[in-house]
Amino acid sequence: MSKRIDINNLNVYYGSFLAVEDVSLAIEPKSVTAFIGPSGCGKSTFLRTLNRMHEVIPGARVEGEVLMDGVDLYGSDVDPVTVRRHVGMVFQRPNPFPTMSISENVLAGVKLNNKRISRSDAEDLVESSLKGANLWEEVKDRLDKPGSSLSGGQQQRLCIARAIAIKPDVLLMDEPCSALDPISTLAIEDLIQDLKEQYTIVIVTHNMQQAARVSDRTAFFNIAGTGKPGKLIEMNDTPTMFSTPVEKATEDYISGRFG
Ligand SMILES: Nc1ncnc2c1ncn2[C@@H]1O[C@H](COP(=O)(O)OP(=O)(O)OP(=O)(O)O)[C@@H](O)[C@H]1O
Numbered sequence: 001m002s003k004r005i006d007i008n009n010l011n012v013y014y015g016s017f018l019a020v021e022d023v024s025l026a027i028e029p030k031s032v033t034a035f036i037g038p039s040g041c042g043k044s045t046f047l048r049t050l051n052r053m054h055e056v057i058p059g060a061r062v063e064g065e066v067l068m069d070g071v072d073l074y075g076s077d078v079d080p081v082t083v084r085r086h087v088g089m090v091f092q093r094p095n096p097f098p099t100m101s102i103s104e105n106v107l108a109g110v111k112l113n114n115k116r117i118s119r120s121d122a123e124d125l126v127e128s129s130l131k132g133a134n135l136w137e138e139v140k141d142r143l144d145k146p147g148s149s150l151s152g153g154q155q156q157r158l159c160i161a162r163a164i165a166i167k168p169d170v171l172l173m174d175e176p177c178s179a180l181d182p183i184s185t186l187a188i189e190d191l192i193q194d195l196k197e198q199y200t201i202v203i204v205t206h207n208m209q210q211a212a213r214v215s216d217r218t219a220f221f222n223i224a225g226t227g228k229p230g231k232l233i234e235m236n237d238t239p240t241m242f243s244t245p246v247e248k249a250t251e252d253y254i255s256g257r258f259g
């Protein structure tokens, strides 16, 4: 539960294109780390390398180390499926399986991992995961209805329930609120605050207020121009980052004076 991640000198390529260059940073357990920066600076690219999700993209590869509690995720004996079992991911658009019921959606990740579980264990897991995602009260009377019958904010919490059902150590979230209204956004932010008691959380966001509200530490990425690689500009605890950033580019970005 809740692991520390140390990234050392990570480069990420799509074929011959260097998308992210030489990133080293530490992600603390039981805390929320936010990645911010302009479009195209490589936030999603970098995030996906933390559970080897980029490997589903032909030509995508990394150089460098990602250590989880000291163990390299890219070690030759490490299975990417196992990595994804420990490092869950929530995407920008809620993506429940539309034909599956709410409870089947919660269990989908567990079943993918070939875990056989009894009916009563499955029911317990559905309930605890939906409670963990703060969705239980809204759906407990219609668990057999399709996941697609929920509102966007509920669907995103369903995806979070699906992610925590596999009991990961780390939860990666790529702009999890960008498709949601302000009320659903605050619900997800509250949930993130609860989840950090148990998990290491990394969130990509374009919303500066959100980064300031939910994160303990913030990393700012930037890009020097089209075709250039994204780089980490600075990282600090969030209050310091937003009050007294060291770099001018960070200050310009967080104050909306970018470009
Ligand atoms: N599947 C892909 N194949 C090739 N290049 C890609 C792929 N995905 C992203 N890139 C390129 O990598 C760079 C970083 O993209 P990425 O999506 O990581 O940026 P981002 O910071 O997440 O942007 P946004 O804020 O718009 O989501 C961009 O130049 C992008 O075009």
Ligand SMILES: [Mg+2]
Pocket: 043, 044, 045, 174
């Ligand atoms: Mg992105």
